[in-house]
Amino acid sequence: MPNTTIFSAKKIITMNPSRPEASHVAVRDGRILGAGSLEELATWGDYTLDTRFEDKVLMPGFVEGHAHAMEGSLWAKVYCGWFDRADPNGKLWMGVKSVDAVVERLQEAEAVLEDATTPLSGWQLDPIYMDNTTVTRADLDRVSTTRAVGVLHASGHIMNVNTKALELAGMLKQGLNHPGIPLGADGFPTGELKGPEVMTPVGPFVGYERNMLDADETGLRNFAKLCVRTGTTTITDLASRMDDDAVDVMLRVTNEPNYPVRLMPFRFFMGLSAKELIVAVLAFKKRSTDRLRLGQIKIVVDGSIQGFSARLRWPGYHNGAPNGLWYIAPEHLSELLHLALEAGLQVHTHTNGDQATQLVLEKLGPALQAHPNPDHRFTLQHCQLADAAQFRTAAKLGMCVNLFANHHFYWGDEHYALTVGPDRATRMNACRTALDSGVPMAIHSDAPVTPLGPLFTAWAAVNRITASGRVQGEEERIQVHEALWAITMGAAYTLHLDGEIGSIETGKKADFAVLEADPTACDPMLLKDIGVWGTVQGGRIFPAASL
Amino acid sequence: MRQDIPVIVIGGYLGAGKTTLLNHLLRHADGRKIAILVNEFGDLPIDADLIEAKDDEMIAISGGCICCSFGSDMTAALIKLAQLDPAPDYVVIEASGVAMPGAVAASISFLDGFNLGGVVVLADSERIRAQAADEYLGDTMLRQISDADLIVQTKIDLISSDVVQDVRDWLGSANPKAQVVATAQGRLPPEVILGVEMVAGQPQASAHADAGYESRVFSEIPPCDPIKLAKSLATGAVGIIRAKGFVADQAGQNWLIQIVGERFDVTLAKAKEHIAVVCIGRKGALETGAIGVMFAGDAG
Numbered sequence: 001m002p003n004t005t006i007f008s009a010k011k012i013i014t015m016n017p018s019r020p021e022a023s024h025v026a027v028r029d030g031r032i033l034g035a036g037s038l039e040e041l042a043t044w045g046d047y048t049l050d051t052r053f054e055d056k057v058l059m060p061g062f063v064e065g066h067a068h069a070m071e072g073s074l075w076a077k078v079y080c081g082w083f084d085r086a087d088p089n090g091k092l093w094m095g096v097k098s099v100d101a102v103v104e105r106l107q108e109a110e111a112v113l114e115d116a117t118t119p120l121s122g123w124q125l126d127p128i129y130m131d132n133t134t135v136t137r138a139d140l141d142r143v144s145t146t147r148a149v150g151v152l153h154a155s156g157h158i159m160n161v162n163t164k165a166l167e168l169a170g171m172l173k174q175g176l177n178h179p180g181i182p183l184g185a186d187g188f189p190t191g192e193l194k195g196p197e198v199m200t201p202v203g204p205f206v207g208y209e210r211n212m213l214d215a216d217e218t219g220l221r222n223f224a225k226l227c228v229r230t231g232t233t234t235i236t237d238l239a240s241r242m243d244d245d246a247v248d249v250m251l252r253v254t255n256e257p258n259y260p261v262r263l264m265p266f267r268f269f270m271g272l273s274a275k276e277l278i279v280a281v282l283a284f285k286k287r288s289t290d291r292l293r294l295g296q297i298k299i300v301v302d303g304s305i306q307g308f309s310a311r312l313r314w315p316g317y318h319n320g321a322p323n324g325l326w327y328i329a330p331e332h333l334s335e336l337l338h339l340a341l342e343a344g345l346q347v348h349t350h351t352n353g354d355q356a357t358q359l360v361l362e363k364l365g366p367a368l369q370a371h372p373n374p375d376h377r378f379t380l381q382h383c384q385l386a387d388a389a390q391f392r393t394a395a396k397l398g399m400c401v402n403l404f405a406n407h408h409f410y411w412g413d414e415h416y417a418l419t420v421g422p423d424r425a426t427r428m429n430a431c432r433t434a435l436d437s438g439v440p441m442a443i444h445s446d447a448p449v450t451p452l453g454p455l456f457t458a459w460a461a462v463n464r465i466t467a468s469g470r471v472q473g474e475e476e477r478i479q480v481h482e483a484l485w486a487i488t489m490g491a492a493y494t495l496h497l498d499g500e501i502g503s504i505e506t507g508k509k510a511d512f513a514v515l516e517a518d519p520t521a522c523d524p525m526l527l528k529d530i531g532v533w534g535t536v537q538g539g540r541i542f543p544a545a546s547l
Numbered sequence: 548m549r550q551d552i553p554v555i556v557i558g559g560y561l562g563a564g565k566t567t568l569l570n571h572l573l574r575h576a577d578g579r580k581i582a583i584l585v586n587e588f589g590d591l592p593i594d595a596d597l598i599e600a601k602d603d604e605m606i607a608i609s610g611g612c613i614c615c616s617f618g619s620d621m622t623a624a625l626i627k628l629a630q631l632d633p634a635p636d637y638v639v640i641e642a643s644g645v646a647m648p649g650a651v652a653a654s655i656s657f658l659d660g661f662n663l664g665g666v667v668v669l670a671d672s673e674r675i676r677a678q679a680a681d682e683y684l685g686d687t688m689l690r691q692i693s694d695a696d697l698i699v700q701t702k703i704d705l706i707s708s709d710v711v712q713d714v715r716d717w718l719g720s721a722n723p724k725a726q727v728v729a730t731a732q733g734r735l736p737p738e739v740i741l742g743v744e745m746v747a748g749q750p751q752a753s754a755h756a757d758a759g760y761e762s763r764v765f766s767e768i769p770p771c772d773p774i775k776l777a778k779s780l781a782t783g784a785v786g787i788i789r790a791k792g793f794v795a796d797q798a799g800q801n802w803l804i805q806i807v808g809e810r811f812d813v814t815l816a817k818a819k820e821h822i823a824v825v826c827i828g829r830k831g832a833l834e835t836g837a838i839g840v841m842f843a844g845d846a847g
Binding site: 170171176177178179180181195197198200201241268270271272273276311322323325326327328329330331332355359 | 560561586587588616618619620621622623626643644645647650651653654656657658659683684686687690
């Protein structure tokens with residue numbers, strides 16, 4: 001007789017519309033036998049009653065459809081962000097509010113380093129909130145003059161380094177002529193490096209290696225800890241470069257008996273031709289396990305809105321900046337969509353600007369006519385500026401969207417004032433319109449760009465509050481139950497996993513978010529503050545307190 | 548100390564003729580060790596009969612040339628190339644079809660051991676004007692063209708000579724700073740793309756006469772202001788596509804002058820050099836008389 005455990009809970013929110021609430025859930029072999037009353041579940045035969053969740057609220061384990069495992073690796077570095085943020089071990093790092101405070105925090109980390117040359121690296125600096133103050137190498141020289149110091153900005157596209165780092169990289173010289181290397185009055189670089197091509201030569205000297213997109217073993221374990229602390233049981237790594245070594249590492253780590261999360265990496269499209277990419281991803285797909293789902297492709301079509309590199313339709317950027325950059329040629333995009341449909345591989349496309357979204361919509365139509373697949377679920381990721389017509393077309397084409405709800409809080413004020421102006425800022429990440437258009441929708445954090453936390457993301461979509469406290473786009477707010485759907489079933493659907501996860505019902509994985517309070521009963525403004533006790537993943541119990 | 552390796556950035560949209568041009572270049576490398584950097588091998592950019600050996604990251608090409616794929620990290624690939632022994636004589640970067648070649652070129656400027664040898668942008672004679680009007684691509688195409696020092700108008704064998712001239716005029720107005728050269732099948736002399744060849748530290752007039760181009764050596768050059776001279780040669784509308792050579796200033800110091808289109812670069816020479824400058828232009832368009840006047844110091 002197989003072992004059955006029945007968990008009792010204060011309340012179980014199943015996200016199964018035919019039985020929305022339950023008091024008990026029965027688990028056998030890591031899967032859900034049923035959800036209902038104890039009496040009903042007892043009909044399955046012998047069981048062990050586990051009452052540890054008696055005062056907790058259970059939900060399906062949250063599904064984060066757009067994050068990067070790199071978040072786990074970044075925590076090996078010094079957190080220099082503006083907002084308070086919890087690390088994988090649960091320690092809350094207070095946001096640093098001035099350049100002096102950044103320097104102080106780095107000095108503290110520097111003081112415990114033993115030899116004089118180990119590099120020191122920080123991350124998530126965001127001078128936008130410090131009146132765009134420029135950090136200089138002189139500031140970071142106060143941290144050390146003997147070791148290289150580098151701090152990556154929240155955008156991931158700018159880095160500040162100290163004099164030693166410039167010296168080691170051979171860049172401490174006059175006469176450099178590059179828009180990404182601002183020079184001081186003395187003609188030497190100020191230490192601010194803008195753009196990946198400028199950061200690369202210095203990166204290795206300040207602890208930022210080439211393969212930043214791929215998390216190392218510790219990074220993958222830290223990433224999983226953050227998942228447990230936020231109630232997340234399935235998460236994407238969107239995207240990974242996935243060379244063979246990286247896949248081996250992911251297989252090894254996710255197979256560890258106590259690895260608490262299901263990881264779904266998407267292969268970044270760059271570096272291989274379209275045909276080679278399909279062959280490589282088909283080969284990865286064969287190596288999939290329950291906890292490592294391989295075989296998807298991520299295409300980046302344009303850049304970012306706050307970096308003015310997203311592709312916008314008329315009238316373009318509010319401040320008059322020239323239109324952004326394409327990261328893939330339209331023909332290449334079209335070829336990949338055709339080949340992926342033909343091979344049965346799923347594609348998620350990063351499109352921030354509405355012109356990039358339009359290009360994907362226009363290219364997917366003919367590809368679908370050539371290779372019909374009524375259930376492809378290709379997903380527009382970010383899709384921040386889409387208008388109603390685009391959502392309607394996406395729905396007709398069988399696409400999903402995964403909107404960047406968190407973005408609104410972190411950069412909404414900037415978008416209103418600077419990048420796209422009031423009208424379009426108000427409709428950014430238009431969750432209401434997406435749902436009303438019938439397009440399947442998820443919402444996301446894009447961690448590490450913003451912190452992982454599905455309940456925070458739900459809060460952001462429900463309230464649309466910006467960092468300055470304004471409600472931006474009242475009409476695009478969604479209901480709490482819709483937001484909770486988006487972070488469970490909605491995201492599972494975009495990953496073709498809605499038959500396995502996303503709700504608490506018979507046959508699905510026993511994946512639960514264990515919450516301290518009922519998100520459907522609290523003030524919607526407090527959604528983000530609901531405590532997370534931990535998770536159950538595949539029937540295995542992971543209390544956050546004992547990670 | 549080794550001389551900086553010239554890096555030439557080749558831009559232009561898919562189908563503009565970059566692959567054809569690169570293969571022609573490799574077939575006429577004539578002893579030059581050229582390293583070609585491409586995003587990905589993909590639909591292999593190198594003709595099969597030129598390939599000697601291939602692994603995941605590098606293709607060895609007959610005549611000592613190589614082709615490397617850099618995926619998404621061009622800077623790292625260049626740093627690796629600089630460590631090769633022997634180092635390549637030239638690096639040619641094939642920018643992706645939607646990349647801004649000017650941005651690629653800018654990232655050369657801070658890399659030790661390299662020196663920008665020009666931005667060459669290819670334009671398909673048949674399609675460039677439609678591409679420039681395309682809703683999605685238009686601004687990208689125009690920015691690529693305006694990044695160029697040298698515009699190569701390709702596939703002229705596919706259209707009438709009237710249209711060739713129309714497109715040429717249009718390209719010239721889209722980027723008045725650049726020289727425009729026209730070609731079919733990528734048949735351009737290597738020194739037009741790569742720059743004047745140096746042998747034993749000295750710029751060489753082309754040994755291979757090419758029907759459409761001429762290369763002239765100017766050696767009667769009195770001491771001058773090198774920057775002023777370079778600027779007048781580059782911007783004086785005297786038909787110079789490329790120029791390279793050494794001049795002396797009033798104090799007797801020697802300077803290396805390099806010109807492509809209106810881009811000029813003047814650097815202090817490491818030693819005393821033979822004073823001479825080689826200029827390349829289209830046959831009939833190189834105004835040798837006016838150039839001679841500039842070298843003689845009467846340019847104002």
